[in-house]
Amino acid sequence: MKKLSIKAKGAILSLMILIVALLIWHIATVPKVVVNPVTASGSSEYQALMGQGSGGVTVEKSGFPSLTQIGETFYKQLSHPFYDNGPNDKGIGIQLAYSLGRVALGFLLAMLVAIPFGFLIGMSPLAYEAFNPFIQILKPISPLAWMPIALYTIKDSSISGIFVIFICSVWPMLLNTAFGVANVRKELLNVTKTLEVSPLRKAFLVILPAAAPTILTGMRISMGIAWLVIVAAEMLVGGTGIGYFLWNEWNNLSLSSVIFAIIMIGVVGMLLDLAFARLQKMVSYAD
Amino acid sequence: MQTDNTFLKVENLSKSYKLDAPPVFEGINFEIERGEFICIIGHSGCGKTTILNVLAGLEDATGGYAYMTGREIKGPSLDRGVVFQGHALMPWMTTMQNVAFAVKSKFPDWSKQKIAEHSKKYLAMVGLVNAENKKPSELSGGMKQRVGIARAFAIEPKMLLLDEPFGALDALTRGVIQDELLKICGETQQTVFMITHDVDEAVLLADKIMLMSNGPNARIAEIVVNTLPKDRKRASLHRDPMYYPMRNHLVDFLVNRSKDLQVKGSAGELDGYQPIIVRPGIDTPITQ
Numbered sequence: 001m002k003k004l005s006i007k008a009k010g011a012i013l014s015l016m017i018l019i020v021a022l023l024i025w026h027i028a029t030v031p032k033v034v035v036n037p038v039t040a041s042g043s044s045e046y047q048a049l050m051g052q053g054s055g056g057v058t059v060e061k062s063g064f065p066s067l068t069q070i071g072e073t074f075y076k077q078l079s080h081p082f083y084d085n086g087p088n089d090k091g092i093g094i095q096l097a098y099s100l101g102r103v104a105l106g107f108l109l110a111m112l113v114a115i116p117f118g119f120l121i122g123m124s125p126l127a128y129e130a131f132n133p134f135i136q137i138l139k140p141i142s143p144l145a146w147m148p149i150a151l152y153t154i155k156d157s158s159i160s161g162i163f164v165i166f167i168c169s170v171w172p173m174l175l176n177t178a179f180g181v182a183n184v185r186k187e188l189l190n191v192t193k194t195l196e197v198s199p200l201r202k203a204f205l206v207i208l209p210a211a212a213p214t215i216l217t218g219m220r221i222s223m224g225i226a227w228l229v230i231v232a233a234e235m236l237v238g239g240t241g242i243g244y245f246l247w248n249e250w251n252n253l254s255l256s257s258v259i260f261a262i263i264m265i266g267v268v269g270m271l272l273d274l275a276f277a278r279l280q281k282m283v284s285y286a287d
Numbered sequence: 288m289q290t291d292n293t294f295l296k297v298e299n300l301s302k303s304y305k306l307d308a309p310p311v312f313e314g315i316n317f318e319i320e321r322g323e324f325i326c327i328i329g330h331s332g333c334g335k336t337t338i339l340n341v342l343a344g345l346e347d348a349t350g351g352y353a354y355m356t357g358r359e360i361k362g363p364s365l366d367r368g369v370v371f372q373g374h375a376l377m378p379w380m381t382t383m384q385n386v387a388f389a390v391k392s393k394f395p396d397w398s399k400q401k402i403a404e405h406s407k408k409y410l411a412m413v414g415l416v417n418a419e420n421k422k423p424s425e426l427s428g429g430m431k432q433r434v435g436i437a438r439a440f441a442i443e444p445k446m447l448l449l450d451e452p453f454g455a456l457d458a459l460t461r462g463v464i465q466d467e468l469l470k471i472c473g474e475t476q477q478t479v480f481m482i483t484h485d486v487d488e489a490v491l492l493a494d495k496i497m498l499m500s501n502g503p504n505a506r507i508a509e510i511v512v513n514t515l516p517k518d519r520k521r522a523s524l525h526r527d528p529m530y531y532p533m534r535n536h537l538v539d540f541l542v543n544r545s546k547d548l549q550v551k552g553s554a555g556e557l558d559g560y561q562p563i564i565v566r567p568g569i570d571t572p573i574t575q
Contacts (some may be wrong), residue, residue, distance in 0.1 A: 187375035190345055195361040195392040195442065205388065209379045285379040286424035 009112045022067060029066040031059050065256035073256040087097045088248060090240070091266060098240040100268070102158070103226045106165025110222065114170045115215065118177025119203070122211070128178065135174065143168035143229045147236060157237040161230070169222035176218025180211030212283035220276035242268075294478055295319040295342070295446065300351035302337050309553060310349065311337060312505040315559050319446075322476045326489040328537065329499030330480050330545060335482045336372075336450055342480060343369050351559060355446065365393050368444035370452045376423040376438075383419040384409060386438050393442040409441040410434075412471060413464075413506045429460035436464075440471065446509040449481035453488065462521055464493060487536045490530065491521055497562070498540050500548035505560040508548050511536060532568030 004012075065073075081093030121128045143164045150160035184207050192202045242265060249257035253287025301313035312334040319325055327335050340346035341353055344363035348569040353360045355367070366415060376385050386406040394402070410416055413433040423431050432452055439447055472479055483489050489496045497512040514529040524530055551557050 185375075187371055187373055188377060190343075190369070191375050192370065194343055194344060194365075194367065194369045195389050196363060196365050197392050201392075203457075206377065209377070210381075283379075286422070287378050 007157070011096040026067050028173075029062040029064050031061050031066075034060050040148060062254075065259065071138045073254075073260045077098055077257070077260055087239075090245075092242075092245065095242045095245040096264065096268060099230050099234060099242040102161050102234075102241065103165055103223075103230050106162045106224060106259075107169050107226055109162070109166045110169040111171055112221070113166075114173035114222075115177050118174045118208070118215075118218075119181050121174070122178040122181025123207075135171065137225055139171040139175075143235065144232055147233065149216070161209075161233045161237050161241075164233045165230060169226045172221040172225065173215070174220040174222070177211065177215045180210045180214030181207055182220075184215075209283070209285075213280065213285070216276065216280045216283055220273065220280060223272050224269070227272055231265055246281060292320045293318050294321040294323075294356060295404055295480075296354045297338075297342075298352045298354075299349050300338065300341065302334060302341070302346075302349045303368045309503040311502050312499070313350075313552070314506050315351065315558060316561060317510065319478060319480065322478055324472055324477075324479045324492055324494045325497060326481050326482070326483050326493035326495075327497045327499060328483060328486065328489055328541065329505065329544075330348060330501050330541065333499045333502040333505035335499060339369075339448050339450050339480065339482055342446075343367055345369075349490045350536065364408050365442055366445045368439035368442050368447050370432075370435045370439045370447070370449045372450045372452070374423070374428075374435045376431060376434055378423050381390065381420050381422055381424070382410065382415060382434050383407070385423070385429065385434055386441050389438045403540040405553050406437075406441060410441065413467060427460075429456050430463060432456060433464060433467075436468065436471075440475070440477075446478045446480065449479065451482045455463060456486065461488070466521055468492065483502035486534055486541070487506060487524070489537065490515065491519060491524055496537065498537070498545070500552070501545050502549070504549050506548050506560055508545070509540065510564050512566045513565050529568045536565065536567035 077092045081091045083089075083091040084094060115141075121131055146167050147160060148165055150163045151157065154160050154163060188206060188210060191204075192206050197206070218239070230241065231243035231246065233245040234241035238244050241262060246258055246261040246265075249261060296318050297315055300315035301310045304309040311332075315338065329335055337346060341348045342360060344367070374554065376382075377388065380388060383403070383406055386409060389400050390397070390402045390405050394405075397405070397526075407416065407419070410419055413436055415430060415433055418426060418430060418434075423434070426434070432455075436452065439449075452466060456464070465488060465548050471477070472492075478490075479491065483492075490513065494513055494517075496513065497507050498509045498511060500506050500508045511533075515524070515527050515534060518544070519527065548557065548560075552560075
């Protein structure tokens, strides 16, 4: 027999775990047939009114969606991802696009602030000491705690969502940039000194590439947090986005749509992380 | 006295890192002439690297002055090329890019093509044309150090400072690169200041060898003039009649005499000390 690689074996095992999990799900949600004990003695008219008149045997459906229902939801949602039937009924593609757009905007703004600012803090020990207390206090604040202030000052729910993304992605990027810049090997800086390299060339050709792997790690962490936060923020703010979609489906008591949304959130999050892992690989170097 | 040939002059240089501790070195006086190859030897902790960094302009001395071509050294300059102990190549750049980065720094107005040609010339000089597109992580230790040497030469500095460049290399590789360095310096008449721990390396490469006493309170104890002929070769070095007097003198210093000055120096008996100039085998009787 041919030997399989660890990767192939892992894939087979993953598939098996998935099948087992789905099987458990299926068994747990299979409709139960119950013989109603009341039937024998009680008034059949009353039972007929209650919709239980069919010979004293009822089929008790599980409240949790079964696999077939989930499958139907997936099929329905994914076959028309971009339909738009008004404010409360949009396809999953549109909702995801709204969420991704907000994340992209907030993240981009955070980059524009965090990377230059992180550079400054990393280059100057004085700036580091001066700003560090503020960063340390602001960093652990849950981004959603900013929501009331954002809503009050900005007075626009959509922009407030972007602001929340900005505030949550700014810290990891800022700290990682500062750390990466501050820890560029002294030898390399000495080389640039002896070569009398201009500050701008030094920043872009030496410090930036040297710190790039660390900066990208910060960006990857930020993106992970931003994607976590956008769902919660959209639940609060409402209107559009995958978080709102999820909350709306909960209000519709459509659990299968909720599950569908959860899985979509996971898939998109994974793809985002993979993209950043790619970028990270591109800028990393072997010492 | 400053003669016409004096290229680099160091006066009463000292360095202390803490105010309450004795200085690492003090009263350092020496001169280097144009085209000379100087090696400096001493035990760890005597401040050799600090002196080199002061000459490079990367570190400030606590007291004293260093002049190059009559002007005081303040801060780094493209006039002095440095080869660092740990090669210090940019790991994300290829061999070629590393050298070209230095060339571009020295000659910002040159065209891309001219920079590339110039860089290639110096890579060829250290025998690395075939590795121009490799990253430092793909090179062996010896090759990395060669790139460092090519980079330092490529900016055509007036003076080359080498901080124990071959310390981390195996003996065979070291020998090969020593030969290359000797050849290149012979061709370019480069003025070189080099730190080494290896007595044989110093005898092979240097015109003059400066011996430092132990730190703290380290000084340049002796300046040993290399009495071997200028065209010395690694292969025939040990057959030269001057080789053993030379080598013995240096080893003797490191083993026996390097502590003497430290005792006198910390007692403050060495103010205005000037290093003794020695020609082993000529001034001293050949003992063996």
